[in-house]
Amino acid sequence: MKKTITFAILFILGINSYAQSFNGKIVDNSNNPLPGATIVASDNPNNGVMSDAEGFFTITLQDSNVVTVSFLGYTTKKVILISSTNVIRLTEDNVALDEVLVTSASREIQKRSEVPGSISTISTKTIEETKAFGIDQLVNQVPGVFMSTSRAASNEQHFMAVRSPISTKALFLYLEDGLQIRPTSVFNHNALLEMNDISYGRVEVLKGPASSIYGSESIGGSFNFITKQPTEKLTGSIGFQTNDIGLSRYELEISDTTSDALGFYIGSHYVHRENGPIEHSNYEKLAFTFKTVYDFSATAKWTTVLDITDYRSDMSGSLSESDYFGGNFESDQTFTERDALAFRLRSTLDKFWNDKNKTSFNFVFRDNKMDQNPSYRIRQFRNIGQLTGFGSGEVNSNQFRSFVGLIQHKLDFNFANSSFIVGATSDFSPQKYVAESTNVIVNPETGRNIDFSINSGDYILNYEADIFNYAGFLQYEISPLELLKITAALRYDGFEYDYDNQAEGIAGVEDAVDTFNNLTPKIGVNLQFFW
Template structure:
């Protein structure tokens, strides 16, 4: 009840952070206008530019002005402003490693698609829930979030939501910036940008950052990251544009692991881990030709190459051995390496038809991604006095997995739009996907899974309707499907078990609306039902080992809403929130029926509220001040976990949720910007994610950010 009251109280507090992209000192322009629905353009729904009023789905865009004023040093600070989105990361310890929740519980599952300029940053079936650490957030001018399945255009894994990060274009004249950020929890970030047109036809953008984290509030939580983005845009003719984007990310981080209930409650943030880490190198290059043949025909050719490697000594695989409850001084773990290269081609053609303002998009794509994966066991040395894992030895040749897998995904799709009435638009889409996993077991001893070729295929439809009452208001409805084949490492790690892994399928039903009233207020709202079949979930067995299995049927339903109010030019107020239920409809595990129960790590309430005051003192000087409230409601940490009370009763293990308050201030003078953040102002102890440790019979906590003061400065030229 406390959380609900706070949630309602902050319904009228917020901002849609806004500042002019070309003029960083300008901070008071109004975001909501009478023609708001015509002004907002998006690309996430079809890889083509569209007005918001033409998209039959729940889509939000964080524009360049929002990004500039938020001054985020983590992607979560941006996307969590979108209604119904919770990117669960701990800036105290996780170092950009993250969970995600959109129309689903907080999880690591392949339910989210991460795109750059409308194209996947990773191949299907090699999903990693930490994939956003492989991106360079300084290079993005806009972020679009399309909620619900988008498999009819993008393919598999776009179930809960698709996150499209759109890169900055070259500027007409030489421009750029240099900046520095730091805080009192050990983080420093250096960044730069430069952009220009070297001729009338050729322009470039170069942006990079280097992040260093040392001696944070959580032990064993250092990390380093270097990210570079280089983009060129070449106008071959007035109708043909050649765009190339190159990304390089080099990342290494300690993996501190989670805290026990006792350590979390007592503020003991010493890590049990001393050697666990994650090391990743990601290289991507994308080349795109856009050709406008005439007023009615446009073709886009895309070629993509990816080269990724992620090495891990993961904390979540460490297991300590006990004898009658006492530590023996020994344990086990795993060291693994996942490498892949991708060769991708995508062709898309859009044709405008001279009938009822209709258009047709057709396309085909092929993605060939050879993957190599090796996982070996390690022996862990444990200090029995402190419980810390102090050292390890690799059992060379003792393979858990060692394989090559050639992954081939081919697809064809179309999307047809028609407006039989000026106010009405109907959208129909269909996509066929085929998947082939050619698995070659490289373990010479004969252990593991036999060589295999596995094939999956799926036909994914979508149907949507938009009806716009005028240029400021409208409603929409859609039915869409989503599909996720098994991840390669999951499929072959689990094949010899009785719990065979099956593809997951989803059905989404949604109704929503949007309103921009005069220049004061903007409202978006959606009601949805997402039904899953063979939903993949992760459990922990009686030996404290994680395994994957399918839940027969799941169901998520709820409401998402966003309200922005600008009572006067200098003040804006925003609240974005969601209320949802996530349930197991049919689920049996170990002979126990868990059907009709709430799913774990699935908060009902999620919300962000902001209120901002902006002021332009004169042509050279401006400032803004923002107060922000982040809220996550109570949730079960396990569907089967029980806590034994002193009176002999049992309760389901839960996390109480949290309320976090942040303050942000920015001042801009000519080309200079200076800003400061006070994060978690009241120093609330909270968890970025809490889960039930079945082996210990208690909750484990990924600690959230303590009170921290963050500052930054930038010079724009």
């Protein structure tokens, strides 16, 4: 009997010897604590705890140190706990949080209700249900936004308006995950044709100059396209769309988290159109995105995104009023086109020093080239009002490479829900532009432009320019009252444009180096009213 009792005591002690307490903290991708998150032992669903108001938790485990962490609006995650303090970072579920959280104002996740500006979100669900053939079919669902593609028969070449007249001016900033698609001063009109719309989990449109984090081109508004996160398990999809106006689209997506630390996403689409409603409006586009997210420690995350876009489109030009109302959609153009090849590589290291401090280190490389034989440059010659059979035009090529560095630090304070963001960025983009005149052959009976030849060496412009943008910015936010948010910001911009004319005496202006600088303050107040 004594042996039995002794054995039972030793058995119980043996079980308890495997029990161990683990401490940790649940935070989001911006290091904000998540109170009320559930932490459950993977081998015992009855053993669970919740994080406190600061996101901290303590749980006692026995046979396994694997837990499942979940929080409403975030992706559930399995974690192997370690003996030291565990910082568990949950990624927002785009479907659940699209209407709650935004990143456009500060590159950091924050509640939309706390941003002193007008932000509209195109949710994951909306993107999936729209099944858009192009980005215009998405952004035109945002009130106050109109992306017009009628000029080029909806081939993703566009005008843009955000609570403003339609314009090709550089008033709008196009971003991917908070980083610019093109450098400042390189014409960003038509930049959206370089995007891979299948890769975006959601889109945020900031209307007006509501943020000092970005530069001058965001004065009319900004479009932030947020790429999809790797899925927890292996997923994949293929898609095909077609319509009755000659357009076909093929899609492919693959995503997985190959280990507890590394996940990837691949998304690609190919779109092609022939025999559209307007003559000479064929186009094709191949876009590819490869994204990796590597959590190589509890306090560091490395994200890399590669984008490649190959685009070619006819340029049909405009229809006259009489042709439009008469149902005559023939084109006066037979050879005009636009051809673009865009390459972008972005690498971001997010370092969480503690639960109050986060630094983001960003590097971006761009390599873009766009060749055009543009319809809007063709001029037909007339003699006493009659077409002569001749005209003029141009061919041009614009290419640039960019080397971009950006660092941003966010510090959260313990009082009044306040935070401070400080950062600096530099963008060096050597650019080359060549435009030569062309001779155009015109059918004098129909007015169609039927052929052309290049006047080689007859330069309209031929230059190289080194473009250097640099900026520093800071932003402070505080909520002295629960329903009141005050934002104060300051931004300094410097710009240097080193122009080297390659056709001196023939075209263009003399070589010059121009420098500009600007200091921009900002203050915003956001007060929520309840009736």
